[in-house]
Amino acid sequence: MTEAAPIDAATTASSGRRLSAGTQTYLYVSMLIIAGIVIIPLLTTALGGFKTLGELRGNPFGLPAEWQWSNYGNILTSQRYWMQMGNSLLIAGLTVFLTLLFASMAAFTFAHVKFFGSDFLLNYFLIGLMFPAATAILPLFIRIRDLGLLDTYWGVVLPQVAFGLGMSILLFRNYFKNLPPELFDAAFVDGAGYLRFFWHISLPLSRPIIATVGIISFVGSWNSYILPLIMLNSESKYPWPLGIMVYRGEFSTDWQLILAFITLTILPTVIVFFAAQKHIIAGLTAGAVK
Amino acid sequence: MRGKWPVLVLFLPPALLLFTVFVILPMGEAAWYSFYNWNGYGLPSQWIGTKNYELIFRNGAFRTALINNGLIIVISICVQIPLALWLATMVSRNIKGALAFRLLFFLPYVLADVAAGMIWRFVYDGEFGLVAGIWNFFGAAPPFWLADKQVAFYAVLGVIVWKYFGFHMMLFIAGLQAIDKSVLEAADIDGATGWQKFYRVTLPLLGSTVRLSVFFAVVGSLQLFDMIMPLTGGGPSNATQTLVTFLYSFGVMRMQVGFGSAVGVVLFIICVTLAFGYKRIFMRND
Numbered sequence: 001m002t003e004a005a006p007i008d009a010a011t012t013a014s015s016g017r018r019l020s021a022g023t024q025t026y027l028y029v030s031m032l033i034i035a036g037i038v039i040i041p042l043l044t045t046a047l048g049g050f051k052t053l054g055e056l057r058g059n060p061f062g063l064p065a066e067w068q069w070s071n072y073g074n075i076l077t078s079q080r081y082w083m084q085m086g087n088s089l090l091i092a093g094l095t096v097f098l099t100l101l102f103a104s105m106a107a108f109t110f111a112h113v114k115f116f117g118s119d120f121l122l123n124y125f126l127i128g129l130m131f132p133a134a135t136a137i138l139p140l141f142i143r144i145r146d147l148g149l150l151d152t153y154w155g156v157v158l159p160q161v162a163f164g165l166g167m168s169i170l171l172f173r174n175y176f177k178n179l180p181p182e183l184f185d186a187a188f189v190d191g192a193g194y195l196r197f198f199w200h201i202s203l204p205l206s207r208p209i210i211a212t213v214g215i216i217s218f219v220g221s222w223n224s225y226i227l228p229l230i231m232l233n234s235e236s237k238y239p240w241p242l243g244i245m246v247y248r249g250e251f252s253t254d255w256q257l258i259l260a261f262i263t264l265t266i267l268p269t270v271i272v273f274f275a276a277q278k279h280i281i282a283g284l285t286a287g288a289v290k
Numbered sequence: 291m292r293g294k295w296p297v298l299v300l301f302l303p304p305a306l307l308l309f310t311v312f313v314i315l316p317m318g319e320a321a322w323y324s325f326y327n328w329n330g331y332g333l334p335s336q337w338i339g340t341k342n343y344e345l346i347f348r349n350g351a352f353r354t355a356l357i358n359n360g361l362i363i364v365i366s367i368c369v370q371i372p373l374a375l376w377l378a379t380m381v382s383r384n385i386k387g388a389l390a391f392r393l394l395f396f397l398p399y400v401l402a403d404v405a406a407g408m409i410w411r412f413v414y415d416g417e418f419g420l421v422a423g424i425w426n427f428f429g430a431a432p433p434f435w436l437a438d439k440q441v442a443f444y445a446v447l448g449v450i451v452w453k454y455f456g457f458h459m460m461l462f463i464a465g466l467q468a469i470d471k472s473v474l475e476a477a478d479i480d481g482a483t484g485w486q487k488f489y490r491v492t493l494p495l496l497g498s499t500v501r502l503s504v505f506f507a508v509v510g511s512l513q514l515f516d517m518i519m520p521l522t523g524g525g526p527s528n529a530t531q532t533l534v535t536f537l538y539s540f541g542v543m544r545m546q547v548g549f550g551s552a553v554g555v556v557l558f559i560i561c562v563t564l565a566f567g568y569k570r571i572f573m574r575n576d
Contacts, residue, residue, distance in 0.1 A: 019385065023484075027380050031391045034377060037452065038394055041413050044420055048412065060423040106305035113294045125305070128313050131561040132513040134534040135554040136316035138547050139323060142330055143316060162312035165305050194297035223402035225516040226534075230542060241404035245520060248408065255418045258408070266405045273400045277393055280400065285460045 049260030056256055071260040080235075080243065081264060088239035091156055091228070092221040098161045099168050099217040100210060106165070107172030108198050112184065122173070128166030133159060134226055141230050155231040156239075160221050168213045171286070175209040176202055215283030222269070240265045317558060324552035329545050342552035351528035352553075355536040358443055359511050362532070365447045366454075366507030371500065374455045378462030379488065392463070396456040403453070403516030410449045411436065411521050436522050439529040446521055446530050453517065454510065458503045465499030466492070498576040505568055512561050533557050 019027070040061075048056055049071050050064040059065075075081050109115070110122050133140070140159055141150075149155035179202065187197045203210075225241040232238060235246060244258075244265060251257045273280055324342055326334035346352050377395060381388045398406060413420045416434035425432035435445040469492065477487045515534035518524060524535040531539070537557065541550015 019383070024385065027383065027385060028387075031377070031380055031387075035391060035394050038398060038456075041409050041420070041452075042397075045409050045412060053418070056418045057422075058426075060418060060420050102305040102308065105301035109298055109301045113297055115294065115298055121302070121306070124314075125309060128309060130565050131317070131558050132534070134513065134515060134537060135558045135561070136313075136320045136551075137537065138330070138541055138550040138554065139316035139319035140312065141542070142319075142547065143311070158308060159312045162308040165309050165313075169305065193293055195300070198297070198301075219400065223404070223516075225402070225404050225519070226538075241402050241516070244404055244408055248520065253418075255412060255415065259412060262405055262408050262412075266401055269400055269402070269405075270397070273397065274393070277396075281393075281396060281460060284399070285457070285464065 045259050046263045048256060049263050051256050053254060053256050056259075068256065071256055072264065075257075075261055075264055080247075081261075083236060084238055084240040084243035084265070085268070087153075087237055088222055088241075091153055091160075091239055092218050094153065094157045095160045095164070095221040096214050096218045098157065099164045100214060102161065103165055103168035103213060104172050104203065104206070104210070105198075107169045107176055108194075108202060110169065110173045111176035112197075112202075113194065122169070125166050125169050128163060129170075133163045137226065137230060144231055150231060151233045151237065153237065156224075156228050159227055159231075160217075160224065164217045164220065168217065171209055171213055172206070175206055179205055211279055212283045212286045215280055216286075219280070219284065317554075320551040320554040320558070322551075323548050324555050326548040328547045330547040334548065338548070342549045343556070345549060346552055346556060349540070351524075351531050351540070352536055354528055355531040355533050358530065358532050359514070361443065361447065362450060362511035362514065363508055365451065366511065367504055370451045370455050370507065371458055371503050373451070374458035374503070375462050375496070375500075377455070378459045378466060379492070381459070382463055382466045392459075395459055398453045399456045399460075401453070404520055406449065406453050407517040407520035410445075410452070414445055414521075437526055439526050442522055442526060443530045446518065449517060449521065450514070454507075458506070461499055461503050461506075462496065465496045469495050498573075501572045501576060505565075505573065508564055508568065509561075512557065512564070533560070 044061060047062075047064060048060065050067045050069070051059070052066075052068055055065060106125070110118055144150055144155040144159070147155075149158070183201055183205075184197070187201060192200070222239075223241060224239070228239050228242050232242070235243075238246065244262060247261050248258050323334055325337060325339060327336040327338045327341070328334040377391075381392045381395070412418070414435050416422050416432040416437075421435065422432035433441075435441045473491055473495070474487060477491050482490070511532075513534060514532045515538065518530060518532055518535045522530040524531040524539050528536075528539075533553070534557070537550055537553040540546065541553055
């Protein structure tokens with residue numbers, strides 16, 4: 001640890017001085033300890049899925065004496081795992097699609113069309129940023145029930161889209177506003193209408209913000225628990241976070257099976273996170289920093 | 291540009307309709323229902339005035355939930371944010387592996403709260419979990435923290451820090467990147483030590499990030515639900531209730547629509563007051 005090679009000069013914030021060996025040791029030891037606290041629960045969860053219950057009791061940390069592949073195998077060949085993944089994917093897919101569509105359209109009018117009450121309407125949407133969906137969950141349940149949407153995917157998707165609109169419209173609007181105004185003038189001269197301008201110019205130029213809003217709403221929906229918990233009754237429609245709770249209820253102390261199930265359900269998240277880390281980190285912090 | 295009416299008529303209504311029907315109206319209805327004793331069937335007819343609100347504030351579990359939400363905010367400010375800032379300064383340096391550490395520290399934030407809660411339920415398990423393993427190794431009888439009224443919520447707080455410090459760290463990394471490096475170099479030339487540089491230069495320049503970070507901790511605390519359910523479900527004896535789990539256990543589970551709506555209204559008022567108050571007082575210039 002003598003050579004301090006710059007990893008990515010553009011993203012480091014310290015001044016360029018070489019660090020002393022003592023400082024380096026201090027840094028690495030601290031970071032390794034925290035890394036251990038982060039990773040050990042995750043690793044032992046994945047490893048625990050390969051153990052027998054008896055071994056888990058005596059040896060929750062170490063490698064399994066005999067790898068119980070069947071714990072994972074049985075879940076992977078079960079219908080419920082794939083069904084829950086499918087349900088989550090479907091709910092998240094619909095949520096992302098509708099959020100992108102409705103938020104970009106509304107944001108476009110706020111960014112480019114001057115009309116009476118536009119400031120008021122934008123602020124109206126921003127009210128949604130101030131309180132969580134849980135505050136009105138009971139009236140929401142009754143509304144969904146009265147609309148006949150209880151125990152349907154739409155009963156989860158529509159409220160999810162609605163609660164994501166505030167942030168999404170804000171992000172889209174700010175992005176549209178920052179597109180060069182010359183584009184607008186050129187389109188005007190060419191006689192293009194708003195609809196063509198939106199479809200052929202604004203949207204194609206907005207890939208970064210589409211990705212950001214898409215990631216925020218996908219992750220939110222993929223991980224969501226309270227809305228499906230309240231709106232869905234049939235297990236065949238459960239997304240995976242609900243599925244974990246049911247699985248845990250069924251196999252109450254068979255921790256080895258529960259651990260295998262948790263591992264398999266978070267695996268897609270972990271893989272996608274490492275594969276697309278730059279986009280995901282940027283997306284999830286963009287809403288915060290704006 | 292021609293024809294702004296078609297675009298308005300086409301582009302605004304879908305968002306407006308969804309938002310009104312599923313966000314604004316339910317909030318209004320919560321205020322309405324909160325004055326009734328109602329099980330959710332038929333129309334609310336049994337008007338009981340402010341009885342639901344009186345019941346809420348007399349409820350011991352509600353007070354616990356309020357205190358717990360407050361504790362989350364305190365822990366965020368006293369532990370999580372300093373930890374996040376400390377790590378951000380480390381992983382922002384020119385050292386090997388810094389980016390890998392960043393990724394790893396952010397990973398818990400990406401996981402679902404439910405999964406994180408379930409993983410930590412295993413960690414804390416007194417029979418099969420990691421805590422049991424450590425205690426057994428030293429020949430001690432393992433504790434059951436999540437079943438112990440006195441410590442359960444502290445165990446929950448640990449999971450909250452584990453899950454969310456990475457998010458705050460990312461905010462601070464972004465904040466550090468925005469600092470003009472020449473300022474730090476100037477401090478170097480003046481012979482400032484590392485600590486002096488941090489305390490007198492970096493920290494003051496991170497003021498807006500700290501305020502933002504605290505804001506998210508406050509907002510996050512008021513929404514906390516998903517993680518509590520797999521960990522403790524609000525128990526033992528309501529020791530780990532938060533405002534939202536309280537709403538769920540006492541309003542939704544028992545289909546007490548009036549009472550649950552009143553809890554929702556109280557939560558709404560707390561959210562709006564804190565958000566507005568905080569922004570007014572601390573984030574005026576950001």
